[in-house]
Amino acid sequence: MTIGGLISMLLSLAFVVGLTAWSYYRVLTAPEPPPHEVEEFHSA
Amino acid sequence: MTQKQEWGSRLGVILAVSGSAVGLGNFLRFPGQAAQNGGGSFMIPYFCALLLLGIPIGWAEWAMGRYGGRKGFHSAPAILGVIGKGAIARYLGVIGVLIPLAVYFYYLLIESWCLAYAYEYFTGGIGVNGKAPIDEQNRVSKAFFDNIAGNEFDGVMVGGGIHESVVFWAIVFAVNVFFVYRGLSKGIEKFCQWAMPAMAVCAVVVLVRVLTLGTPDPAKPDQNVVNGLGAMWNPSFEALANPQTWLAAAGQIFFSLSVGFGVIINYASYLRRRDDVVVSGITASSTNELFEVGFGGMITIPAAFVFLGASGTLAAVQTGSFGLGFQTLPVVFAQMPAGNLIGGIWFFMLFLAAITSSLSMLQPTLAFFEEALGVSRRKAMTLVVIVALAGSAFVIWFSKGGVARDTLDNWVGTLGIFVLAMVQIVCFGWVFGIERGWSAIHEGAHLKLWPVFKFVFKYVTPLYLIAVFLAFCWNNLGDWWAKVLESPVQQMTIGLIVATIVLLVIITRIGEKRWRALGLDLDGREPPADETRGGGAR
Numbered sequence: 001m002t003i004g005g006l007i008s009m010l011l012s013l014a015f016v017v018g019l020t021a022w023s024y025y026r027v028l029t030a031p032e033p034p035p036h037e038v039e040e041f042h043s044a
Numbered sequence: 045m046t047q048k049q050e051w052g053s054r055l056g057v058i059l060a061v062s063g064s065a066v067g068l069g070n071f072l073r074f075p076g077q078a079a080q081n082g083g084g085s086f087m088i089p090y091f092c093a094l095l096l097l098g099i100p101i102g103w104a105e106w107a108m109g110r111y112g113g114r115k116g117f118h119s120a121p122a123i124l125g126v127i128g129k130g131a132i133a134r135y136l137g138v139i140g141v142l143i144p145l146a147v148y149f150y151y152l153l154i155e156s157w158c159l160a161y162a163y164e165y166f167t168g169g170i171g172v173n174g175k176a177p178i179d180e181q182n183r184v185s186k187a188f189f190d191n192i193a194g195n196e197f198d199g200v201m202v203g204g205g206i207h208e209s210v211v212f213w214a215i216v217f218a219v220n221v222f223f224v225y226r227g228l229s230k231g232i233e234k235f236c237q238w239a240m241p242a243m244a245v246c247a248v249v250v251l252v253r254v255l256t257l258g259t260p261d262p263a264k265p266d267q268n269v270v271n272g273l274g275a276m277w278n279p280s281f282e283a284l285a286n287p288q289t290w291l292a293a294a295g296q297i298f299f300s301l302s303v304g305f306g307v308i309i310n311y312a313s314y315l316r317r318r319d320d321v322v323v324s325g326i327t328a329s330s331t332n333e334l335f336e337v338g339f340g341g342m343i344t345i346p347a348a349f350v351f352l353g354a355s356g357t358l359a360a361v362q363t364g365s366f367g368l369g370f371q372t373l374p375v376v377f378a379q380m381p382a383g384n385l386i387g388g389i390w391f392f393m394l395f396l397a398a399i400t401s402s403l404s405m406l407q408p409t410l411a412f413f414e415e416a417l418g419v420s421r422r423k424a425m426t427l428v429v430i431v432a433l434a435g436s437a438f439v440i441w442f443s444k445g446g447v448a449r450d451t452l453d454n455w456v457g458t459l460g461i462f463v464l465a466m467v468q469i470v471c472f473g474w475v476f477g478i479e480r481g482w483s484a485i486h487e488g489a490h491l492k493l494w495p496v497f498k499f500v501f502k503y504v505t506p507l508y509l510i511a512v513f514l515a516f517c518w519n520n521l522g523d524w525w526a527k528v529l530e531s532p533v534q535q536m537t538i539g540l541i542v543a544t545i546v547l548l549v550i551i552t553r554i555g556e557k558r559w560r561a562l563g564l565d566l567d568g569r570e571p572p573a574d575e576t577r578g579g580g581a582r
Contacts, residue, residue, distance in 0.1 A: 001274030008084025009277040012341070015091070016333040023327035027055060030320060030490050 049118075049411075050314050052229035056237060058324050060228075061311055062331035063236040063400025065302040066243070068154065070336040071394065072365035074296055075344040079276055079361055081292045082283025087337075089284070089293035094301075097294055097512075099329050100497065100505045101303040101465055104472040106321035107484040109312025114572035115565060118313040119412035120306045120464075121552045122559070126568035128471035134556065134566070138548045139464045140306030141412045144405035146456040146544055147305075149435030150449040151405065152220070155398035156212035157192050157370065158391050163212070165377070165388035174378035178356075185374040189366075194443030198533070201440050210440065216399065217436070224406045225425050228314055232403050239396045240331075246393035247339040253386050254347045260379070267353050272346030275357055287515065294512045299458070301332055302404075304465030310408040318488035335397075348372055351379045366446075369394070406432070412548075416555025431547070438540055442533050451537040454524050462513045469509060473502040476568070 001009075051057040078086040112123030120140020124133045164170045170188045172181050192209050194201035201207040223231040259268040283289045302308060308328075312321065348357040352372070360372035377387035406428060413424035442448035472481050478498055486492060528534045559566040 001270050002278045005084050005274045005278035008087055008279050009273060009341075012084070012087045012091075012277075012337050016330065016337045019326070020330040020334045023323065023330045026323045026491065027058060027320075027327050030054075030323065032054075 049228045050316070052233050054319060054324065056229065056233035057311060057315065057319075058327050058331070059236040059240045060232050060400075060404065061302070061308055061324075061328040063240055064305075064307045064311070064404035065300065065328065065332040065401075066240075066335045067300075067397050067401040068158075068365065068369065068394055069296075069300055070332065070397065071340045071344060072369040074300065074336045074340045075276060076361040076365065076368055077292050077296050078341065079345050079357075081286075081289040082280045083275075084277040084279035085281045085284055086289060086293060089290045090297060093290075093294040093297040093508075094329070094333065096500060096504055097508050098297040098301040098303055099326060100500055101469055101509075102301060102308060102329055103322065103325045103485055103493075104469055104481065104501065105303060105308040106312045106315075106325045107481060108468065108472055108476075109309040110315045110317070110319070110321060110487075111484050111572070112309070113313030113315060114317060115568075117415065117564075117566075118310055119408060119415055119555075120309050121412065121548075122415060122555065122566065123309055123313060124467065124471055125556075125566050127476045128467075129475055129568045131556070131567075133467065133471050133475065135549065135552060136464075136467045138545065138552055139460050139467070140309060141409055141548050142541075142545055143304075143306050143456055143460045143464060144407075145409045145431065145548075146435065146452055146460075146541060148402060148405040148409075148432055149540075150439045150452050151398065151402055152217055152432075152436055153209070153213055153439055153449070155395065155402050156209060156216045158395035158398050159216055160192055160208060160212040161370065161374075162388050162391035162395055165384050165391060169378070169384045169387070170374055172374050172378040174380075174383065178352075178375070181375045181378055182371070185371045185378075188374070189370045192370075193366075193446060194440070195445055198442050198444045201443050213436070213440065216402075217432075219399065220402055220406060221425070221429060223403055224410060224428075225421070227421075228407070232407060235403065236400055239400050243335070243393050243396040243400075246389045246396070247335065247343070250386055250390050250393065251339060251343055253380070253382070254343050254350075257347070257350050257380070260350060260381075264353070267350055269346055269350055272349035273342070275349045275354060276341060276345040291512060291515050291519070294508070295516065298465070298512075299461065300336055301329055302401075304461040304463075304468065306408050306464060307404045309468070310411055311404070313411075316488075320489045320491070321485060321487075322489040322491045322493060344368065344373070347376050347380075351376045412555075413551065416551045416558065418558050431544075435540065435544070438537075442536070444533075447531060447533045448537045451528070451534045452541070454520075455538065455541060459517075459521075462509070462516065466506070466509055466513065469501070469506050473506060478502045 108123055108127045112126050115126055117123050117126060121134050121137035124137030124140065125131065127133065161170070172184045174181070190196055194209060201209050223235045225231065255269060257269045259265055261267060298304065315321065345357060348360050352360065360368050363371065373390065374387065377383035380386060410424050410428050413419065413427050414421060417424065439448050439452070478501055481501065482498055528538060556566065
């Protein structure tokens with residue numbers, strides 16, 4: 001494996017792992033929508 | 045208008061969309077494409093396509109689906125009729141039901157292969173002797189695959205007794221129908237909440253096994269895991285000057301993320317008004333990327349390289365995804381310590397990847413039949429089962445050389461996806477309008493997109509998509525059509541596609557009349573009712 005191969009592998013892995021971790025952090029820490037909207041939804 | 049369905053949690057819908065996206069292509073197609081198109085340098089056009097093509101189309105689909113859901117619609121024809129403001133977009137939206145349904149015709153069979161392989165490995169292997177000469181191992185592996193896939197001649201899978209593939213196909217079909225019929229939150233969501241983590245655990249086990257292989261044969265010191273990673277990741281920057289590399293990268297992103305497939309738009313239609321589609325969209329995409337780059341890029345090619353060397357790996361990659369996954373990897377597992385266990389885990393993981401995708405293919409058709417025909421869920425499910433059985437029976441019967449399967453994959457699973465994605469992004473950016481689209485994306489969002497993405501949605505993504513589509517047609521359509529003219533089976537398969545389109549158009553016409561009679565705003569002339577009566581803050 002060349003240095004270029006190592007760098008491209010590590011950068012790619014860092015990007016996808018970082019993006020996934022950040023995304024799940026945002027999902028799990030975001031507040032839930034107000035409960036009344038669940039009732040109103042689908043009433044169109 | 046139809047029985048109310050909704051997601052149980054925001055994580056549930058993300059895992060369901062991720063499950064739909066993560067499939068065999070993540071583990072088998074991606075590494076082959078990368079290794080053949082510049083290795084590590086392939087990731088430059090790959091990530092460009094992710095950011096400019098895959099993620100923006102995904103966001104547009106999430107937003108369009110939720111907007112259509114707020115008007116009471118859940119199928120691609122109805123939703124695109126609203127977003128595209130009229131009958132043309134509505135009938136083009138038929139492609140959003142055709143794709144998941146027609147792909148399901150053959151995908152279920154591939155899913156059953158994965159389960160059959162997993163079963164065989166957990167119960168002793170497929171008969172490849174790792175100590176035999178390599179040609180003999182390849183012969184046994186190929187013979188097993190040809191038998192499972194019914195490659196030898198048409199009708200082999202249903203003639204002369206009950207074929208193993210048909211048994212596994214019946215099992216996976218029953219499991220699919222069971223979970224889809226249970227509904228979104230109790231069926232698909234529950235299954236994906238279990239299956240996605242299980243898939244990740246299986247992938248980690250196989251990854252650890254591959255990365256700890258070291259140098260299994262001291263007589264061949266070059267065939268070690270570090271060089272195996274090099275075979276996958278060493279960059280070849282001259283490949284970037286080849287347009288084929290950029291086309292391959294865009295194609296991989298496009299097919300991998302399930303955009304333009306008719307699934308996301310359906311799944312998103314069950315979201316609540318204030319759900320965050322920006323973060324949900326990027327989370328589903330990043331989960332797919334984790335499986336594709338993090339596992340697909342680290343397992344398949346290095347494992348093949350360690351046991352087969354550079355030339356053997358190259359030959360395996362050139363056999364395509366099925367050759368690599370179902371013929372070459374069994375040879376690799378035969379030579380690997382604890383190979384049967386690892387092989388079983390690997391194919392079970394592929395089965396989970398496949399079933400989370402196939403579940404998502406039935407749901408859009410079910411929703412379409414329910415809302416267009418105005419029938420109960422049970423009746424709509426019965427109709428879905430009849431159509432899916434008819435299409436699958438066709439693919440099972442015409443199994444020789446996978447001709448029917450490949451024809452469906454080319455004309456619907458590949459070409460159709462491009463067409464639907466273009467229809468969607470044009471409707472979103474140009475007919476619905478980028479300002480309204482921008483508002484629709486950001487409703488309930490806790491993350492605001494950079495304003496530059498407005499320009500991306502309106503100009504960059506459509507132009508990028510059209511360029512890739514034209515290059516794709518230039519490279520493939522002439523060849524595909526010549527093959528159709530030569531092969532009666534391909535002609536019959538095209539007939540099956542046309543018959544399915546006619547059925548869906550007729551049902552859309554019935555739905556159109558019903559929706560008008562019910563006074564629904566099927567041409568998207570008015571804002572959603574919850575907006576006009578002030579339900580929820582803006």
